[in-house]
Amino acid sequence: MDAVLNALMRSAKNETGGLDASPAPAPQKPSREEAEAAVRTLIAWAGDNPEREGLIDTPKRVVRAYEELYKGYATPLENVLDRTFGEIGNFDDMVVVRDIVFYSHCEHHMVPFMGKAHVAYFPVERVVGLSKIARVVDMYARRLQTQEHMTSQIITALDETLKPRGVAILVEAEHMCMAMRGIQKPGASTVTMQFTGVFRDDPQEQVRFMNLIRGARS
Numbered sequence: 001m002d003a004v005l006n007a008l009m010r011s012a013k014n015e016t017g018g019l020d021a022s023p024a025p026a027p028q029k030p031s032r033e034e035a036e037a038a039v040r041t042l043i044a045w046a047g048d049n050p051e052r053e054g055l056i057d058t059p060k061r062v063v064r065a066y067e068e069l070y071k072g073y074a075t076p077l078e079n080v081l082d083r084t085f086g087e088i089g090n091f092d093d094m095v096v097v098r099d100i101v102f103y104s105h106c107e108h109h110m111v112p113f114m115g116k117a118h119v120a121y122f123p124v125e126r127v128v129g130l131s132k133i134a135r136v137v138d139m140y141a142r143r144l145q146t147q148e149h150m151t152s153q154i155i156t157a158l159d160e161t162l163k164p165r166g167v168a169i170l171v172e173a174e175h176m177c178m179a180m181r182g183i184q185k186p187g188a189s190t191v192t193m194q195f196t197g198v199f200r201d202d203p204q205e206q207v208r209f210m211n212l213i214r215g216a217r218s
């Protein structure tokens with residue numbers, strides 16, 4: 001099992017830098033049976049009996065749930081952003097998709113953090129389907145990471161793939177590892193933001209973005 005873990009750790013290291021468009025699959029992904037056995041171990045560690053009736057099928061359910069919660073590892077970016085649309089007239093202003101709800105898990109505790117992402121970009125001649133921006137958010141949210149890394153992965157993916165005049169992202173989230181355990185501060189929210197291109201160079205565009213995501217019409 002140590003060899004499996006080492007291989008997984010090497011693979012994960014390769015995935016932390018750069019665009020990270022289509023992460024290489026873990027070279028020796030554990031089998032479904034091994035994953036279910038690990039869940040049984042954690043149930044016993046929590047203090048319950050994994051063989052009792054109510055818990056007997058739980059490892060299978062947890063492994064199925066993991067496939068959904070972490071499906072971002074299996075989504076190639078090129079499949080998400082491969083289609084753009086050119087019939088936009090002379091539109092060259094900001095496109096903002098705000099209030100994209102996401103659910104993620106922090107890499108430190110594997111406990112959920114959830115919130116909203118707001119994304120804007122200045123298209124150059126072609127636009128991307130609006131749902132694809134939300135798909136990119138989901139793709140990175142459904143992995144283990146910090147909120148900062150998630151924020152930078154989303155903006156890098158959009159910037160390098162669409163090559164727009166600029167991208168802006170603001171992510172606001174509540175971390176259950178700060179609410180349910182540890183410091184126990186429910187309601188505390190964390191805001192991360194990042195800008196490229198005109199957003200980075202022109203503070204007025206940052207202000208317009210902030211006003212738009214707060215609902216103001218300027």
Ligand SMILES: Nc1nc2c(ncn2[C@@H]2O[C@H](COP(=O)(O)OP(=O)(O)OP(=O)(O)O)[C@@H](O)[C@H]2O)c(=O)[nH]1
Pocket residue numbers: 106107108145146147148175177178182183
């Ligand atoms: N920067 C950052 N920190 C995070 C994120 N998610 C969780 N954390 C923090 O990760 C830190 C881990 O700290 P450690 O001291 O290694 O772990 P810990 O003993 O469980 O820490 P406590 O949460 O303070 O009990 C904590 O301060 C968490 O609040 C995130 O997305 N970004």
Ligand SMILES: [Zn+2]
Pocket residue numbers: 106107108109110111175177178
């Ligand atoms: Zn955490």
